[in-house]
Amino acid sequence: MIKEKILASSIQAYRDLYDQSVSIELSGIQKTKKDFEGDYTLNVFPYLKFSRKSPEETASEVGKYLLDNLDEVQKFNVIKGFLNLVISDDFWIGINEEIYTIQDYGIKKGDQTKVSEVIEFSSPNTNKPLHLGHIRNNLLGWSISELLKANGRIVKNVNLVNDRGIHICKTMLAWQKWAGGKTPKDLGIKGDKYVGDLYIRFDKEYKKEINEIKSQGLEGDEADKNSELMKEARLMLSKWEKNDPETLKIWNTMNGWVYEGFDSTYKALGIKFDKTYHESETYLLGKDLVLQGLNKGVFYKKDDGSVWCDLSDEGLDQKLLLRPDGTSVYMTQDLGTAQLRFDDYHPEKLLYVVGNEQNYHFDVLKIILNKLGKHWAKDITHISYGMVELPSGKMKSREGTVVDADDLMSEMYEASKKLTIELGKTEDIDSAEAETLFRQISLGALKYFILKVDPKKNMVFNPEESIDFNGNTGPFIQYTHARICSLLAKAGKIPNQVSKPGVISGKERSIIKLLNDFPGIIDEAGKNYSPALIANYVYELAKEYNQFYQETPVLKAKTEEQKQFRLQLSANTSKVIKSAMKLLGIEVPERM
RNA sequence: GGCCCCGUAGUUCAAUGGAUAGAAUAGAGGUUUCCUAAACCUUAGAUACAAGUUCGAUUCUUGUCGGGGCUACCA
Structure with missing residues (x-):
């Protein structure tokens, strides 16, 4: 909100100062880099041709304008063409207080009457147990579904079993x-x-x-x-x-x-x-569609009886749809599955979480459905993700290098159990809670490790080294949450309205700024189908909080105002961590 | 052969065309009479190469080198 406000006001500034209407596309607002003073930074380089002045002069004039016209802007400084704006402490304190009162902070409510997305993921074969590749697929599918829901969408998760x-x-x-x-x-x-x-x-x-x-x-x-x-x-x-x-x-x-x-x-x-489809139930429908297409003249038959689609108009090859003996191939089945799924839900979008090795398949699938006259072919989106590789290269079932999903989870469970006991964390809890903790931590480590990587990119998973619980990991974030819970438990109840401290520290300010970013991050992650944005965000937040925690007394703060403010800040942080981790499908313990 | 994707510290990952390319881990050194040391602090280390576009390029274009994927009857 504040960002949009600054942006809008800066556009107005160019209008008023230079009598130029500048397009919003040129405008960029970014968070100020750590090494400089300020909260947000505007870049004036694109506007020099309008102002006809030096970068420094332009930035100063716009800065002055914003200072005069926006209450939130307290001061500014100019370095080269960068206008760094400092937002007032009062504003940030207000934001912190506001977040505290919002129950599902960052989560949007949308139209709850219509299915907006059907998302397919997992899609296993019944002759292979699930492996590491499926794990990435499942985690991505689940998290993307959660992300869309957090953006107010109605999403149905479907599986397709071959x-x-x-x-x-x-x-x-x-x-x-x-x-x-x-x-x-x-x-x-x-x-x-x-x-x-x-x-x-x-x-x-x-x-x-x-x-x-x-x-x-x-x-x-x-x-x-x-x-x-x-x-x-x-x-x-x-x-x-x-x-x-x-x-x-x-x-x-x-x-x-x-x-x-x-x-x-x-x-x-x-x-x-929500639903599991089986290809045994859809391949006949697929065959029907192909035969319909054949009758319409969209497809053609070869002498041997096989049925094909000519894609040369699209710059592609011929595609086989039925074998000479009339049996169906993958594409045939997928046509049927798509039709059935559309008939079941009539969604706005059909999403497929499938590896990038099938990019071509989905291009062809859309083209063929289009040729068949399916208006919803354009609503198919292939969420294409990269492969998981081992340090030795691609996993190959024939060479026995496939990392089995169950084995991996149980190895991580044992590793988390061992470490947790070594650290003496199990001394005050009963065995049931301990087991829950081992499970939460091991899954937290695994899920975070996989989801923090940009889905589009290939990633390397080293079974020896990837099982880590320190640094940029799920357990680090879980630990931060547990620390805060412990703090809050000791503090007792915090009033909604606390007296304000007046001045806040740099760390406090940067935590509130991050908290303030959360709704925008959810929006962006949803639009990009990228849980990695959430993962990187929540790590940043946890890291920032840990630094704050290290250097700032909360329960033993000098003044009651400070104490209450910091408790609220802490509560907000734990709330956002929990909520963000839920979007990743990761549970956070209250003690660890 | 054709088409597509990817090359960032030793390693695993970040960076809407913007400032001095961020983290983590591995390495070196430090922090506990104080709210959980799965934490915190200090230190060293990277854009494959070459041109081009631009006020400005890790990001866009082209070429070279390297890796991966797809390419008519696996899914």
């Missing part, structure tokens, strides 16, 4: 052949892990077979065609598509194991969905 296709048949076949009828319960392992192992087993046996065939002189596709295992898998797929009861029974049973495993991982991560 539960059909040749790869699923491979695991079913592996189970039939080599599992001896064993269930996950028999073996005491999670269902998703069990099925994942079967998939790997199939791959091994298949490679063995292929090598034998190749040693007889066949190559590439020929070898694949002669593989008995692949033949059986394809046969199974076609049986599945024909609703063969025996095949469906195995399919249902094995998928059931996987879902049980997924549920437990989601629960551990704190992720929930």
